[in-house]
Amino acid sequence: MDSGGLNISPLLKSKRFYIVVLLFFNIVINYIDRINLSVAAPLIAKQFHWDPGRMGIIFSSFLWTYAVALIPCGWLADKLGSRRVNSGAITIWSIGAMLTGAITGFGNMIAARLVLGAGEAASYPVAGKVVRQWFPASERGVATAIFNAGAYAGPAVATPLVAWIVLQAGWRPSFIILGALGFVWLIFWIKWFRVPEECTWLSPEEKDYIISHRDNQPAKASGSQQLKVSVTRLLAQKSMWGLAITQGCAVYTQYLFLTWLPSYLVQARGMRLAKAGIFAALPFFVAVVLGILIGKISDKVLDAEKMKKGNRRVAVITFMLFSSVVLLTNMIQNELAVLALISISLTSISSAITLNFALANDLISEPRVTGTVIGTQVLGGNLFGLTAPIITGFIVKATGSFNSAFILAGALLIFGALVSFTLTRKSITYDIEGPRATAAGVD
Numbered sequence: 001m002d003s004g005g006l007n008i009s010p011l012l013k014s015k016r017f018y019i020v021v022l023l024f025f026n027i028v029i030n031y032i033d034r035i036n037l038s039v040a041a042p043l044i045a046k047q048f049h050w051d052p053g054r055m056g057i058i059f060s061s062f063l064w065t066y067a068v069a070l071i072p073c074g075w076l077a078d079k080l081g082s083r084r085v086n087s088g089a090i091t092i093w094s095i096g097a098m099l100t101g102a103i104t105g106f107g108n109m110i111a112a113r114l115v116l117g118a119g120e121a122a123s124y125p126v127a128g129k130v131v132r133q134w135f136p137a138s139e140r141g142v143a144t145a146i147f148n149a150g151a152y153a154g155p156a157v158a159t160p161l162v163a164w165i166v167l168q169a170g171w172r173p174s175f176i177i178l179g180a181l182g183f184v185w186l187i188f189w190i191k192w193f194r195v196p197e198e199c200t201w202l203s204p205e206e207k208d209y210i211i212s213h214r215d216n217q218p219a220k221a222s223g224s225q226q227l228k229v230s231v232t233r234l235l236a237q238k239s240m241w242g243l244a245i246t247q248g249c250a251v252y253t254q255y256l257f258l259t260w261l262p263s264y265l266v267q268a269r270g271m272r273l274a275k276a277g278i279f280a281a282l283p284f285f286v287a288v289v290l291g292i293l294i295g296k297i298s299d300k301v302l303d304a305e306k307m308k309k310g311n312r313r314v315a316v317i318t319f320m321l322f323s324s325v326v327l328l329t330n331m332i333q334n335e336l337a338v339l340a341l342i343s344i345s346l347t348s349i350s351s352a353i354t355l356n357f358a359l360a361n362d363l364i365s366e367p368r369v370t371g372t373v374i375g376t377q378v379l380g381g382n383l384f385g386l387t388a389p390i391i392t393g394f395i396v397k398a399t400g401s402f403n404s405a406f407i408l409a410g411a412l413l414i415f416g417a418l419v420s421f422t423l424t425r426k427s428i429t430y431d432i433e434g435p436r437a438t439a440a441g442v443d
Contacts, residue, residue, distance in 0.1 A: 011139050015202055016210060019134050020146045022189060023127045026086065027150025029181050030123050031258075032158040033097040033116060034062065036178055038259050039162040039277060040171035042266055048105070052263075056393020059259040061110045063386030066117035067379055071231055074125035074375020078368060082126045082133070083193050089126075090182045090189075093119025097179030101172040121375075128357060128374030132367050133195055136213035137307050138299055141358045145295020148354045149288045152346070155258060156284035163262075163277030234369070234376055234428065239310075242423025243360050244380025246316065249416025250352045251381035253326060253409040255388040257283070257346055264402050269335060279335070283343040291350040294319075298355055307362040313424045316355045320417035323348035327410035330403045349413075353381075356420070363428045373428060384412070 011017055037044070037059065045055050077085045096115030103109040127147045135143045158178065165174040196202060196210045234240045265276035298315050326345040332338050360377050364370055392405045 011135070011142060015206060016134055016196075018192065019130060020143050022185075022193060023130060023147035024150045024153070025185055026090070026123055026189070027127065027147055028154040028157070029090070029185055030093070030120050031151050031154025032178050032181065033093060033120070035155040035158045035258060036097070036162050036175055037100065037113075039159055039262050039273075039280075040166050040174060041263055042273060043166060043171050050106070052393045052397045054106070054393075055263075056259075056390040058106075058109055058113065059389030059393070060386050062113040062117035062120075063255075063382050063389075064117060065114045066121045067382045067386055069118050069121035070125065070379040070382065071372065071375045073122040074129075074371035074373070077122065077126050077129050077371035077375075081195075082130050082371075083189070085122050086126045086193075087186060087190060089119045089122035090186055091119070093117075094179050094182030095119075097182070098176050101175030101179070124357075124378045125371045125375035128361065129371040132361055132364075132370045133214065134210060136210070137362065138213075140307075140361050141299040141302075141312070141355065142292065142296040144358045144361070145292045145351075145354045148295075148350065148357065149291050151254075151353075152284040152287035152291065152350050154284075156281045156288060159262065159281040159284070160277045163273055167274065231372065231376060234373060237426070237428055238423045239363055239426050239428050240373070240376060241380075242419055242425075243356060243363075243377045246320070246356055246416045246420040246424070247353065247377050247381035248384030249412040249419070250320060250323070250349050250356070251385040252388045252412050253323065253345065254349050254353070255385040256392055256405065256409050257342070259389040260392050260396075260402070260405075261342070267396075268402050269338070279339055282339060283346045286343040287347040287350040290347045291354055294351040295354050295358070298358065308427070310359060310363055310424055310426070312355055312359040312362055313420050316352050316359060316420050316424075317417045319348040319352040319355065320413050320420065323352060324410045324413040326406050326413070329406050352416075359424060360428075363424070363426075365427050365429050 011020075041055055041059075044050070045052075050058070073085060073089065093116050096112055096117075096119055099115065100109070100112040103112055128144075131140055131143050131147070162174050162178070165177065192201070194200075196207050196214075199207065202210075261280045262273070262276050265271045265279050266273060269276075271279065294315075298312060302311055323345045325341055325348075329338060329341050332341060357374065357377070360373055361370065364373055388409075391408070392402070395405045395408075396402060
């Protein structure tokens with residue numbers, strides 16, 4: 001590692017690693033609270049007599065407010081700071097998660113999911129901004145891979161855990177117990193998180209290393225300047241569209257798995273809920289381990305100049321294509337072979353999403369708009385993602401099979417690879433406007 005002559009520990013042995021661990025557990029809890037409904041869905045649907053079409057609407061409803069709030073959350077992170085925005089967000093979504101355990105019908109189920117979605121929208125824009133604040137370009141791939149691994153560790157842990165709680169105590173306690181985890185995380189976040197400039201538990205050497213190597217200076221760094229953030233100016237650039245559409249094509253299949261995989265294993269493969277919980281968890285465990293390894297490798301094979309040119313797109317394209325093996329699921333009868341295919345697909349989706357986030361950070365020339373760029377990128381992902389539960393539900397209702405749902409997912413993954421190849425070839429530029437102000441970033 002080029003540390004400018006300083007004796008600096010590698011990421012996994014450093015104190016800055018604490019920050020990526022905080023981000024990882026934020027995403028873990030985020031996805032635990034999402035996946036809870038997916039696992040409990042067969043029992044909830046049976047109790048309330050909801051068909052697959054109605055369940056698809058319920059699965060999707062959390063994404064309605066999530067999608068609407070993404071860009072505002074990114075903008076707030078840029079304006080008010082990551083610490084305050086994430087603190088408020090996890091409080092809101094934890095309340096929404098716990099309220100799900102008290103629902104009495106379709107209407108208040110939708111309401112609880114809308115609260116959950118509004119709160120969870122901050123996690124990825126804040127995480128992307130924190131990575132830019134805390135890690136040099138040579139560590140962004142693995143830092144992003146670690147926090148994004150939470151999206152797979154959460155379901156991996158929650159799927160068998162929720163299945164066990166549901167079978168032992170019923171589905172309502174599972175929402176209340178797991179929803180409370182967010183308040184535990186909040187204590188550690190408030191205590192430990194600051195921007196590096198204000199962090200008292202960093203050594204002076206590591207603080208100097210982070211500040212000098214993170215490429216976090218404004219595009220025109222003489223003095224400091226107020227930045228007027230405009231999403232319209234970002235959307236005028238092909239690379240922003242490329243990142244967002246590619247994200248969408250990957251997230252569509254991710255949400256198909258997140259929302260429908262336990263039901264698919266129960267309905268199409270004839271598994272009991274306990275067994276389906278274990279089978280649904282295993283691909284997520286695989287995605288955690290291999291996703292972090294792939295993120296680390298991407299940092300090793302690219303130098304800073306190649307990263308700025310967007311060469312990380314090659315890996316994004318490769319893993320989008322690998323993930324399309326989901327198309328083969330319809331042709332396989334053996335349970336273990338299906339499990340292997342889903343594991344390959346989900347690991348590849350995890351890697352494509354991770355590297356797409358890292359690619360966005362590589363392409364951003366003005367770091368003070370990072371939260372807004374990541375929010376816009378995640379919005380693109382979730383505009384596709386929110387349709388996956390609904391479309392899958394109505395496909396299953398109409399055909400009695402998941403086959404067409406998997407074909408659509410595979411086609412979108414191939415299309416996403418093509419979009420990344422053609423549209424993410426230039427930096428995301430953002431010229432500064434307005435009067436001078438201070439350059440120091442908020443936390």
